[in-house]
Amino acid sequence: MIMKNIFSFGIILFSVLTSFSQDSIVNNKGLIFSGTIIGSDSLFVSYKSNDSLSSEVNLVNKSTILLVKYSNGRVEQLYKNDTLLTKNGDKIIAKILEIDSDMISYFRFDGKINSVQITPLASLFMYQLSNGEKVVITEKPQDNADYSALGEADANKYYKTAPGFIAGEVVLGATWWFYGLPLISGIILPLIKPSTLESSRNPNNALLYSNPAYKSGFEMKAARKKRSGGFKALGAGFAGSVVAFVTIVIVAFSYY
Numbered sequence: 480m481i482m483k484n485i486f487s488f489g490i491i492l493f494s495v496l497t498s499f500s501q502d503s504i505v506n507n508k509g510l511i512f513s514g515t516i517i518g519s520d521s522l523f524v525s526y527k528s529n530d531s532l533s534s535e536v537n538l539v540n541k542s543t544i545l546l547v548k549y550s551n552g553r554v555e556q557l558y559k560n561d562t563l564l565t566k567n568g569d570k571i572i573a574k575i576l577e578i579d580s581d582m583i584s585y586f587r588f589d590g591k592i593n594s595v596q597i598t599p600l601a602s603l604f605m606y607q608l609s610n611g612e613k614v615v616i617t618e619k620p621q622d623n624a625d626y627s628a629l630g631e632a633d634a635n636k637y638y639k640t641a642p643g644f645i646a647g648e649v650v651l652g653a654t655w656w657f658y659g660l661p662l663i664s665g666i667i668l669p670l671i672k673p674s675t676l677e678s679s680r681n682p683n684n685a686l687l688y689s690n691p692a693y694k695s696g697f698e699m700k701a702a703r704k705k706r707s708g709g710f711k712a713l714g715a716g717f718a719g720s721v722v723a724f725v726t727i728v729i730v731a732f733s734y735y
Contacts, residue, residue: 505546509586509595559609566604581625596682623692630696637681638701640708648709652716669709673701
């Protein structure tokens with residue numbers, strides 16, 4: 480019995496370690512693919528996704544790859560860094576992926592693989608491409624619609640409703656029978672605007688204080704996410720208590 484338990488524990492431990500030991504490939508759009516790399520030559524990288532139940536091997540052209548990070552820590556960087564200089568004097572070493580009339584997106588590797596970051600061109604003083612070309616950003620009127628859209632996009636990606644709030648909504652929904660007061664509170668609380676908007680993962684936190692249009696868009700999306708999460712949790716608690724009450728009643732009557 481002891482040997483069987485040790486063997487089972489070994490299988491579980493191996494599975495856990497394996498799930499964290501993955502190779503990662505980042506393509507030229509900043510998308511990250513994880514799996515096990517089967518082979519690599521001057522033109523292609525082949526890998527098998529660990530999430531897939533099939534044995535299909537994927538083939539990726541190296542010309543579309545920015546970076547390969549192996550599970551043993553070895554890194555193969557296939558791009559040259561560009562440089563961004565913000566108006567605050569911050570220097571960002573990264574690979575620029577896309578530039579449009581108002582926004583710039585870039586991928587940054589600092590020992591760990593970061594998700595693609597998007598920032599307004601208006602927040603930059605200049606950027607320098609890997610080929611030496613320098614572009615100084617000229618001042619132009621801010622487009623509030625663009626900043627508002629960026630705020631909504633960042634809130635959708637970085638704003639997280641507090642777990643304690645969600646748990647509280649479940650409890651309020653489950654205790655609705657107490658004169659209905661918990662249910663009323665559970666309806667009111669999600670309607671209150673979130674007070675904490677900053678996130679350590681949001682590269683545009685500064686815009687919450689410097690750009691009203693960005694903050695407005697961020698607040699609007701964050702409030703929607705809070706309402707949605709709160710009402711879903713409240714409904715789950717309410718439904719669970721009703722099911723429990725009906726079950727108790729059925730069991731009680733079954734004895735008569």
